[in-house]
Amino acid sequence: KGCKLVGCGSAVPGLQISNDDLAKIVDTSDEWISVRTGIRNRRVLSGKDSLVGLAAEAAKKALQMAEVDADDVDLVLMCTSTPEDLFGSAPQIPKALGCKNNPLAYDITAACSGFVLGLVSAGCYIRGGGFNNVLVIGADALSRYVDWTDRGTCILFGDAAGAVLVQACDSEEDGLFAFDLHSDGEGQRHLNATIKQKETDHLLGTNGSLLGFSPRNSSYSCIQMNGKEVFRFAVRIVPQSIESALEKAGLAGSDIDWLLLHQANQRIIDAVATRLEVPSERVISNLANFGNTSAASIPLALDEAVRSGKVQPGHTIAAAGFGAGLTWGSAIVRW
Protein backbone atom coordinates (compact mmCIF):
# COMPACT_ATOMS: atom_id res chain seq x y z
CA LYS A 1 0.00 0.00 0.00
CA GLY A 2 1.19 3.55 -0.69
CA CYS A 3 0.32 6.99 0.61
CA LYS A 4 0.23 10.34 -1.12
CA LEU A 5 -0.22 14.01 -0.28
CA VAL A 6 -3.55 15.15 -1.71
CA GLY A 7 -4.28 18.54 -0.15
CA CYS A 8 -2.81 21.34 1.93
CA GLY A 9 -3.99 24.45 3.73
CA SER A 10 -2.76 27.05 6.18
CA ALA A 11 -3.94 29.84 8.47
CA VAL A 12 -2.22 32.71 10.28
CA PRO A 13 -3.51 35.23 12.85
CA GLY A 14 -4.50 38.70 11.65
CA LEU A 15 -2.11 40.64 13.89
CA GLN A 16 1.23 41.37 12.19
CA ILE A 17 4.25 42.49 14.20
CA SER A 18 7.14 44.04 12.23
CA ASN A 19 10.79 44.32 13.22
CA ASP A 20 10.24 48.03 13.79
CA ASP A 21 7.39 47.18 16.17
CA LEU A 22 9.74 44.94 18.17
CA ALA A 23 12.34 47.73 18.31
CA LYS A 24 9.78 49.61 20.45
CA ILE A 25 9.96 46.98 23.21
CA VAL A 26 13.57 45.62 23.05
CA ASP A 27 16.94 47.07 22.03
CA THR A 28 17.03 45.85 18.43
CA SER A 29 16.57 47.10 14.86
CA ASP A 30 15.01 46.02 11.58
CA GLU A 31 18.53 45.86 10.12
CA TRP A 32 19.93 43.56 12.84
CA ILE A 33 16.99 41.17 12.65
CA SER A 34 16.72 41.00 8.87
CA VAL A 35 20.48 40.63 8.28
CA ARG A 36 20.94 37.93 10.96
CA THR A 37 17.73 35.99 10.35
CA GLY A 38 15.94 37.08 7.14
CA ILE A 39 12.80 37.75 9.21
CA ARG A 40 10.86 41.01 8.68
CA ASN A 41 7.36 40.27 10.01
CA ARG A 42 5.56 37.66 12.06
CA ARG A 43 1.90 37.00 12.97
CA VAL A 44 0.87 36.67 16.60
CA LEU A 45 -2.31 35.34 18.23
CA SER A 46 -4.27 38.04 20.01
CA GLY A 47 -7.70 38.68 21.49
CA LYS A 48 -10.04 35.75 20.99
CA ASP A 49 -7.74 33.96 18.47
CA SER A 50 -7.04 30.34 19.31
CA LEU A 51 -4.51 27.84 18.07
CA VAL A 52 -7.26 25.27 17.59
CA GLY A 53 -9.15 27.81 15.47
CA LEU A 54 -6.12 28.31 13.20
CA ALA A 55 -5.47 24.56 13.00
CA ALA A 56 -9.08 23.81 12.09
CA GLU A 57 -9.04 26.51 9.38
CA ALA A 58 -5.86 25.05 7.86
CA ALA A 59 -7.33 21.52 8.01
CA LYS A 60 -10.57 22.65 6.36
CA LYS A 61 -8.64 24.18 3.45
CA ALA A 62 -6.60 20.97 3.01
CA LEU A 63 -9.83 18.90 2.86
CA GLN A 64 -11.34 21.34 0.35
CA MET A 65 -8.28 21.12 -1.91
CA ALA A 66 -8.36 17.32 -1.70
CA GLU A 67 -12.15 17.25 -2.16
CA VAL A 68 -12.44 14.89 0.80
CA ASP A 69 -15.36 14.97 3.20
CA ALA A 70 -14.59 15.63 6.89
CA ASP A 71 -16.38 12.36 7.77
CA ASP A 72 -13.85 10.40 5.71
CA VAL A 73 -10.91 11.52 7.90
CA ASP A 74 -9.95 8.61 10.13
CA LEU A 75 -6.95 10.11 11.93
CA VAL A 76 -5.88 13.61 12.97
CA LEU A 77 -2.29 14.17 14.06
CA MET A 78 -1.88 17.60 15.61
CA CYS A 79 1.84 18.38 15.75
CA THR A 80 2.24 21.07 18.39
CA SER A 81 4.31 21.95 21.43
CA THR A 82 1.88 24.66 22.51
CA PRO A 83 -1.53 22.96 22.90
CA GLU A 84 -4.38 24.81 24.54
CA ASP A 85 -4.98 21.81 26.77
CA LEU A 86 -2.20 19.91 28.54
CA PHE A 87 -4.02 16.69 27.64
CA GLY A 88 -3.94 17.51 23.92
CA SER A 89 -5.71 19.74 21.43
CA ALA A 90 -6.15 17.29 18.56
CA PRO A 91 -9.70 16.04 19.40
CA GLN A 92 -10.90 19.64 19.06
CA ILE A 93 -10.09 19.52 15.32
CA PRO A 94 -12.61 16.86 14.23
CA LYS A 95 -15.10 18.59 16.53
CA ALA A 96 -14.49 21.91 14.72
CA LEU A 97 -14.66 20.21 11.32
CA GLY A 98 -17.96 18.57 12.25
CA CYS A 99 -16.69 14.98 11.73
CA LYS A 100 -19.48 12.60 12.75
CA ASN A 101 -17.26 9.49 12.71
CA ASN A 102 -15.20 10.17 15.89
CA PRO A 103 -11.77 9.77 14.27
CA LEU A 104 -8.68 9.05 16.37
CA ALA A 105 -6.99 12.38 17.11
CA TYR A 106 -3.92 13.06 19.24
CA ASP A 107 -1.04 15.49 19.65
CA ILE A 108 2.56 14.91 18.64
CA THR A 109 5.09 17.00 20.57
CA ALA A 110 8.40 17.39 18.78
CA ALA A 111 8.84 21.18 18.49
CA CYS A 112 9.97 22.29 15.04
CA SER A 113 10.44 18.68 13.87
CA GLY A 114 6.82 17.86 14.67
CA PHE A 115 5.40 18.14 11.17
CA VAL A 116 7.95 15.82 9.53
CA LEU A 117 7.38 13.31 12.32
CA GLY A 118 3.61 13.63 11.78
CA LEU A 119 3.98 13.06 8.05
CA VAL A 120 6.03 9.91 8.58
CA SER A 121 3.59 8.71 11.26
CA ALA A 122 0.69 9.22 8.82
CA GLY A 123 2.53 7.04 6.29
CA CYS A 124 3.05 4.29 8.89
CA TYR A 125 -0.63 4.36 9.95
CA ILE A 126 -1.75 4.10 6.34
CA ARG A 127 0.70 1.34 5.40
CA GLY A 128 0.32 -0.74 8.54
CA GLY A 129 -2.86 0.29 10.28
CA GLY A 130 -5.60 0.37 7.67
CA PHE A 131 -6.14 4.14 7.86
CA ASN A 132 -7.18 5.95 4.66
CA ASN A 133 -7.27 9.72 5.22
CA VAL A 134 -4.89 11.22 7.75
CA LEU A 135 -4.84 14.93 8.50
CA VAL A 136 -1.37 16.05 9.59
CA ILE A 137 -1.47 19.50 11.16
CA GLY A 138 1.50 21.55 12.29
CA ALA A 139 0.35 24.35 14.60
CA ASP A 140 2.22 26.38 17.18
CA ALA A 141 1.91 29.60 19.14
CA LEU A 142 5.39 30.13 20.55
CA SER A 143 4.46 33.76 21.18
CA ARG A 144 2.83 32.44 24.37
CA TYR A 145 6.15 31.12 25.68
CA VAL A 146 8.53 33.82 24.47
CA ASP A 147 10.21 36.14 26.97
CA TRP A 148 9.21 39.47 25.38
CA THR A 149 12.11 41.17 27.18
CA ASP A 150 14.73 38.85 25.60
CA ARG A 151 15.85 40.31 22.27
CA GLY A 152 17.74 37.10 21.47
CA THR A 153 14.52 35.06 21.15
CA CYS A 154 11.43 37.30 20.91
CA ILE A 155 12.43 38.46 17.40
CA LEU A 156 12.43 34.94 15.97
CA PHE A 157 9.00 33.42 16.44
CA GLY A 158 5.52 33.73 14.95
CA ASP A 159 2.23 31.82 15.27
CA ALA A 160 0.60 29.80 12.48
CA ALA A 161 -0.97 26.51 11.42
CA GLY A 162 -0.54 24.39 8.31
CA ALA A 163 -2.13 21.08 7.30
CA VAL A 164 -1.66 18.31 4.77
CA LEU A 165 -4.05 15.46 3.97
CA VAL A 166 -2.24 12.15 3.44
CA GLN A 167 -4.29 9.50 1.66
CA ALA A 168 -3.94 5.77 1.04
CA CYS A 169 -3.19 4.82 -2.58
CA ASP A 170 -1.78 2.00 -4.70
CA SER A 171 1.93 1.38 -4.21
CA GLU A 172 2.76 2.66 -7.74
CA GLU A 173 1.42 6.08 -6.73
CA ASP A 174 3.33 6.16 -3.42
CA GLY A 175 4.53 9.66 -2.59
CA LEU A 176 6.47 9.13 0.65
CA PHE A 177 9.79 7.82 -0.59
CA ALA A 178 12.02 7.74 2.50
CA PHE A 179 12.69 9.39 5.82
CA ASP A 180 15.31 9.87 8.52
CA LEU A 181 14.34 10.77 12.11
CA HIS A 182 16.51 11.38 15.22
CA SER A 183 16.80 12.98 18.65
CA ASP A 184 19.58 14.02 21.03
CA GLY A 185 18.48 14.71 24.62
CA GLU A 186 21.99 16.00 25.46
CA GLY A 187 21.32 19.05 23.32
CA GLN A 188 18.16 19.98 25.25
CA ARG A 189 20.25 22.39 27.32
CA HIS A 190 20.62 24.62 24.25
CA LEU A 191 16.87 25.07 23.63
CA ASN A 192 14.04 24.42 26.05
CA ALA A 193 10.97 25.68 27.91
CA THR A 194 11.01 23.56 31.05
CA ILE A 195 8.44 22.96 33.80
CA LYS A 196 8.21 25.41 36.72
CA GLN A 197 6.83 24.03 39.97
CA LYS A 198 5.47 26.11 42.79
CA GLU A 199 4.76 24.57 46.19
CA THR A 200 1.27 25.33 47.49
CA ASP A 201 2.21 26.46 50.99
CA HIS A 202 -1.37 26.84 52.21
CA LEU A 203 -1.61 23.05 52.36
CA LEU A 204 1.25 22.90 54.84
CA GLY A 205 0.19 22.37 58.47
CA THR A 206 2.18 23.61 61.47
CA ASN A 207 4.07 20.31 61.59
CA GLY A 208 4.73 20.15 57.85
CA SER A 209 2.67 18.82 54.98
CA LEU A 210 -0.82 17.55 55.75
CA LEU A 211 -0.42 14.99 52.98
CA GLY A 212 3.18 13.85 53.55
CA PHE A 213 4.35 15.81 50.50
CA SER A 214 4.08 19.37 49.25
CA PRO A 215 1.47 19.58 46.50
CA ARG A 216 2.64 21.70 43.58
CA ASN A 217 1.15 23.85 40.86
CA SER A 218 3.05 23.82 37.59
CA SER A 219 3.54 25.98 34.54
CA TYR A 220 6.26 26.36 31.91
CA SER A 221 9.24 28.72 31.75
CA CYS A 222 9.76 30.97 28.75
CA ILE A 223 11.89 29.70 25.87
CA GLN A 224 15.60 29.57 26.72
CA MET A 225 17.97 29.31 23.78
CA ASN A 226 21.66 29.33 22.99
CA GLY A 227 21.25 30.62 19.44
CA LYS A 228 24.82 29.93 18.33
CA GLU A 229 24.68 26.28 19.42
CA VAL A 230 21.30 25.73 17.77
CA PHE A 231 22.61 27.35 14.60
CA ARG A 232 25.69 25.07 14.56
CA PHE A 233 23.54 22.00 15.27
CA ALA A 234 21.14 22.78 12.39
CA VAL A 235 23.83 23.47 9.81
CA ARG A 236 25.66 20.25 10.72
CA ILE A 237 22.75 17.84 11.12
CA VAL A 238 20.20 18.85 8.47
CA PRO A 239 22.33 18.16 5.36
CA GLN A 240 23.37 14.78 6.86
CA SER A 241 19.75 13.87 7.52
CA ILE A 242 18.56 14.84 4.02
CA GLU A 243 21.48 12.98 2.41
CA SER A 244 20.59 9.89 4.43
CA ALA A 245 16.91 10.07 3.40
CA LEU A 246 17.86 10.65 -0.25
CA GLU A 247 20.17 7.64 -0.19
CA LYS A 248 17.36 5.45 1.22
CA ALA A 249 15.10 6.73 -1.58
CA GLY A 250 17.79 5.98 -4.18
CA LEU A 251 17.81 9.65 -5.21
CA ALA A 252 20.52 12.27 -5.61
CA GLY A 253 20.39 15.94 -4.61
CA SER A 254 19.87 16.83 -8.27
CA ASP A 255 16.59 14.84 -8.27
CA ILE A 256 15.01 17.27 -5.75
CA ASP A 257 12.64 19.82 -7.26
CA TRP A 258 12.29 21.70 -3.96
CA LEU A 259 14.21 21.98 -0.71
CA LEU A 260 11.72 22.80 2.04
CA LEU A 261 13.33 23.28 5.44
CA HIS A 262 11.86 24.31 8.75
CA GLN A 263 11.87 28.11 8.50
CA ALA A 264 14.12 29.13 11.41
CA ASN A 265 16.73 31.41 9.90
CA GLN A 266 17.52 32.30 6.27
CA ARG A 267 21.24 31.80 6.99
CA ILE A 268 20.54 28.20 8.08
CA ILE A 269 18.45 27.59 4.94
CA ASP A 270 21.19 29.06 2.70
CA ALA A 271 23.97 27.10 4.41
CA VAL A 272 22.08 23.79 4.06
CA ALA A 273 21.23 24.50 0.40
CA THR A 274 24.91 25.27 -0.31
CA ARG A 275 26.05 22.05 1.39
CA LEU A 276 23.52 20.03 -0.65
CA GLU A 277 24.34 21.99 -3.83
CA VAL A 278 20.69 22.94 -4.33
CA PRO A 279 20.46 26.26 -6.24
CA SER A 280 18.54 29.06 -4.51
CA GLU A 281 15.73 29.03 -7.11
CA ARG A 282 14.79 25.53 -5.87
CA VAL A 283 14.66 26.54 -2.20
CA ILE A 284 11.31 27.45 -0.60
CA SER A 285 11.40 30.28 1.92
CA ASN A 286 8.69 32.45 3.44
CA LEU A 287 10.15 33.25 6.83
CA ALA A 288 10.56 36.93 5.93
CA ASN A 289 6.78 37.26 6.40
CA PHE A 290 6.09 34.75 9.17
CA GLY A 291 9.28 34.13 11.20
CA ASN A 292 9.86 30.77 12.85
CA THR A 293 6.42 29.20 13.31
CA SER A 294 7.79 25.94 14.76
CA ALA A 295 5.76 22.86 13.70
CA ALA A 296 3.67 25.01 11.34
CA SER A 297 6.53 26.34 9.24
CA ILE A 298 6.86 23.49 6.71
CA PRO A 299 3.14 23.08 5.85
CA LEU A 300 2.70 26.88 5.88
CA ALA A 301 5.49 27.34 3.31
CA LEU A 302 4.32 24.30 1.32
CA ASP A 303 0.78 25.64 1.11
CA GLU A 304 1.99 29.00 -0.17
CA ALA A 305 4.25 27.31 -2.75
CA VAL A 306 1.48 24.98 -3.96
CA ARG A 307 -1.17 27.72 -4.22
CA SER A 308 1.22 30.07 -6.05
CA GLY A 309 1.91 27.31 -8.61
CA LYS A 310 5.61 26.89 -7.70
CA VAL A 311 5.16 23.32 -6.49
CA GLN A 312 3.41 21.28 -9.18
CA PRO A 313 1.92 17.77 -9.08
CA GLY A 314 4.72 15.21 -9.45
CA HIS A 315 7.44 17.44 -7.96
CA THR A 316 9.85 15.84 -5.48
CA ILE A 317 10.36 17.72 -2.21
CA ALA A 318 13.07 17.19 0.42
CA ALA A 319 11.55 18.44 3.68
CA ALA A 320 13.49 18.69 6.95
CA GLY A 321 12.55 19.81 10.44
CA PHE A 322 14.92 20.50 13.36
CA GLY A 323 14.63 22.04 16.76
CA ALA A 324 14.03 21.58 20.46
CA GLY A 325 14.49 18.18 22.04
CA LEU A 326 16.81 18.27 20.26
CA THR A 327 14.98 16.54 17.43
CA TRP A 328 15.43 16.48 13.67
CA GLY A 329 14.11 14.62 10.68
CA SER A 330 13.80 14.58 6.90
CA ALA A 331 11.25 13.16 4.49
CA ILE A 332 11.45 12.86 0.73
CA VAL A 333 7.94 13.24 -0.67
CA ARG A 334 6.17 13.76 -3.97
CA TRP A 335 3.50 16.45 -4.21
Ligand code: ACO
Ligand atom coordinates in the same frame (compact mmCIF):
# COMPACT_ATOMS: atom_id res chain seq x y z
N1 ACO B 1 19.02 42.85 18.24
C1 ACO B 1 20.23 43.40 18.40
N2 ACO B 1 21.27 42.75 18.95
C2 ACO B 1 21.04 41.48 19.37
C3 ACO B 1 19.79 40.84 19.23
C4 ACO B 1 18.76 41.58 18.64
N3 ACO B 1 17.53 41.07 18.46
N4 ACO B 1 19.89 39.59 19.72
C5 ACO B 1 21.14 39.44 20.15
N5 ACO B 1 21.84 40.58 19.94
C6 ACO B 1 23.24 40.88 20.27
C7 ACO B 1 23.75 39.99 21.38
O1 ACO B 1 23.45 40.56 22.65
C8 ACO B 1 25.23 40.00 21.09
O2 ACO B 1 25.76 41.20 21.56
P1 ACO B 1 27.25 41.24 22.21
O3 ACO B 1 28.17 40.80 21.11
O4 ACO B 1 27.39 42.68 22.60
O5 ACO B 1 27.19 40.28 23.35
C9 ACO B 1 25.30 40.04 19.57
O6 ACO B 1 24.03 40.55 19.13
C10 ACO B 1 25.54 38.69 18.96
O7 ACO B 1 24.59 37.77 19.53
P2 ACO B 1 24.53 36.27 19.09
O8 ACO B 1 23.48 35.55 19.88
O9 ACO B 1 25.92 35.71 19.13
O10 ACO B 1 24.06 36.44 17.55
P3 ACO B 1 24.02 35.40 16.40
O11 ACO B 1 24.78 35.88 15.24
O12 ACO B 1 24.29 34.00 16.88
O13 ACO B 1 22.48 35.47 15.97
C11 ACO B 1 20.45 34.23 16.24
C12 ACO B 1 21.48 35.13 16.91
C13 ACO B 1 19.78 35.00 15.14
C14 ACO B 1 19.42 33.83 17.29
C15 ACO B 1 21.15 32.98 15.64
O14 ACO B 1 22.04 32.42 16.57
C16 ACO B 1 20.17 31.92 15.22
O15 ACO B 1 19.34 32.13 14.37
N6 ACO B 1 20.30 30.71 15.78
C17 ACO B 1 19.40 29.64 15.47
C18 ACO B 1 18.19 29.77 16.30
C19 ACO B 1 17.07 28.88 15.89
O16 ACO B 1 16.93 28.55 14.74
N7 ACO B 1 16.26 28.56 16.88
C20 ACO B 1 15.03 27.91 16.66
C21 ACO B 1 15.12 26.44 16.57
S1 ACO B 1 13.56 25.83 16.26
C22 ACO B 1 12.73 25.34 17.69
O17 ACO B 1 12.73 24.19 18.00
C23 ACO B 1 12.01 26.34 18.53
